[in-house]
Amino acid sequence: MADDTSRWGFETRAIHAGQRPDPQTGSVIVPIYATSTFAQDGVGGLRSGYEYSRSANPTRTALEEALASLEGGRHALAFSSGMAAADVALRAMTRPGDHVILGGDAYGGTFRLLDKVLAHWGVEYTTVDLADVDTARAAVQANTKVIWCETPTNPLLGIADIAALAQVATVAGARLVVDNTFATPYLQSPLGLGADVVLHSTTKYLGGHSDVVGGALITSDPDLHEQFGFLRNAVGSVPGPFDAYLTLRGAKTLGLRMERHSDNAERIVEALLGHRKVTKVYYPGLADHPGHEVAAKQMRRFGGMVSFSVAGGEAAALEVAARTQLFILGESLGGVESLIEHPGRMTHASTTGSPLQVPDDVLRLSVGIEDATDLVGDLLQALG
Template identity: 50%
Template structure:
C-alpha cells in the first residue's frame, strides 16, 4: 500500500474490535485472565493496551520498520533509547545543533551518570571519522536540525558508525515519515515527538520510536515497561486520528513554508533565512536526495539582532502564536534563544548561531495569503 493508504489503515484490523471503523479507546488499566498462568496479549495498561498497540503498529508501517513503541512524550522516547543503548563508560556523539531538551537530557542527566557526551558538527562526515572510537556506542542525529534546519547525511554517517560498532538514532520529528525514512537510509532507530506533526493538532503529548532489530526492540520495550513512561489510550487515539491526515497536512505545510521562505528571503528586515528548500541553503542538495520535500519550519535571523526585535515581531503577529511547540495546524513562532534552547549555555548558543534576534516559524496550514499578510504587517515599520 502507498503511504496515504497506510496512514489511514495500517496497524488496525476492525475485525478484532467488533468491526469498529475507528480504533476504540480502551480506557482500562487491567485486562482479565481466563485462568492462572494463561498467556495474554494484554494484562496491564503500562505493559500494553490495544489502542496503543494499533498506534505502534501504524508507526512501524509508516517507517518501514518491524517494531513501533509509544511513550508519554518525545523526551520519554529519547530517554528510553538512551537508557537501552548506553551504560556508564560509553560515549554518545551527538549533532551539536540539536533540540534543547535533548541537549539538557544528554548533558544534565546522562553525563553525570557516567556517559561521555561529545557534541560535534556532523554536516561534514569527516568530523565523525575523526571523533569516533570503540567507546562510541550511539550516534545521535537530527536532520533537519532544530532550530536552524541543518542537514546531515544519514546514510554516510550510519556507514561510519556501523563500521565502528555504534548504533545510530535519528530524531526525525521535523521531517515526519512522510518526508524521510531514516531506517531506509541505514539508521537503527528513529524517534518522533508525535506531539508535533504526527498528532498535528496541538492537543497531544506523545513520543514514538521505530526499529527493525528484534533484540534492540526488546531492549527499548523493557525500558518502556520498567520505567512506565507510556501514553494513555486517549492520546494514542488522537495521534492515530491525526496520522490519518498526515500526508494532506504535510503537503500544505510544505507548500506554505516554501512561499514563506521565498517571501522572507527578500525582506529588508531579515538578515538570513534558514530553510532547506532554498537553493542557497548549504544542505539543499542533500535535502533533495534524502527528503521528499523540505518540511514546514522556517527559521530567520532578523537584521536587528536583539531580543526586543524578536519580541516585537512575535507580539505584532496575529495568526502566529508565541509558543514552545511546532507542527500543529496553526502557525507558531518560537524564540529559540529563550524558549526551546533556553537551557543551553549562551556561549554554545552563540557558537551554533542561536541568536537573540532569531526566531523559528512553524508554518501552519492556514491560507497562505493570510500568513504572508500577517508577516508583512508584523515586519512593517
C-alpha cells in the same frame, strides 16, 4: 508489524496499518481501551496477550503497528513524550563510560538530557557538526556507542547525510539514531537509509493538532526493540489509550498536511527573502542552503519549519514575535495552526552558554495549514 503493509502507498498505510475494523462491533475506528487491567482465563492465561496497560494496551498496539509501517520498520514503541522516548533509547544503548556524538545544532531538551542527566550517570558526549561527515568520523572514540542525529535540525534547519552517517556508525560499532520529528515519515525514511533507530516526538506533526503529547521509537532490530520495551515497562513511560487514539487519528492525515505545510513554508520563505529586515533565512529548500543537495536526495519535500534572523538583534526579533496575529507565540510545532517562537529564550534556553546556543536574533516558525496569503501578510505586518 502484524500485517505486511509494505505493498501499500503511504496514505493507505496511514489510514489502515494496524487499524482493522473491530472484530466484535465492526467499528472502523480503533476503540479507546480505557482500562488498566484485563481479565485472565486462569493464572497466566491471557486473552489476546494483554494483562496490564502499562505493559500493553490494544489502542497503543494499533498506534505502534501504524508507526512501524509508516517508518518502514519492523517494530515501534509509543511513549508518553518524545523526551521519554529519548531517555529510554539512550539508557538502553549506553552504560557509564560510554560516549555519544550529538549534533551541534540539536534540540535543547536532548542536550539537557545528556548534559544534566545522563552525564551524572557517567555517559560522555561530544557535540559536532554532523553535516560534515569527516568531522563526525573524527569525533568517534573507542567508547562511542551512539550517533544522535537530527535532520533537519531544530531550530537552524541543518541537514545531515543519513546514509553517510550510517556508514560511520557501522564502522565504529555504534548505533545511529535519527530524530525524524521535523521531517516526519512522509518526507524522509531514515531506516531505509541505514539508521538503526528513528525517534519521534509524536506531539508534533504525527499528532498534528496540538492536543496530545507523545513519543515513539521505531527500529527493525529485534534486540534493540526488546531492550526499549523492557525499559519502557520498567519505568512506566507509556501513553494512555486516549493519547494513542489522538495520535493515531492525527497520523491518518499526515500526508495531506505535510504537503500543505510545505506549500505554505515555501510561500513564506519567498516573502522573507526579499525583506529588508530579514538578514538570513534558514530553509533546506533554498538552493544556497549548505545542505540543499543532501536534503533533495533524502527528502520528498523540505517541510513546514522555517527560521530567520532579524536585523537589529534580539530586541528586534522579540518585537516581531510580539506583533504577529495569526502566528501564535508558543513553543512546540507541527500543529495545523502556525506558531512563532524565539528559540534562545524559549525552546533552547537550556543551551545558553554552551556550543549549542542559538543566535539571539533567530525566530522559528512552525508554518501551519492556514491560507498562505494570510500568513505572509501577518509576517510582513509584524516585520513592519
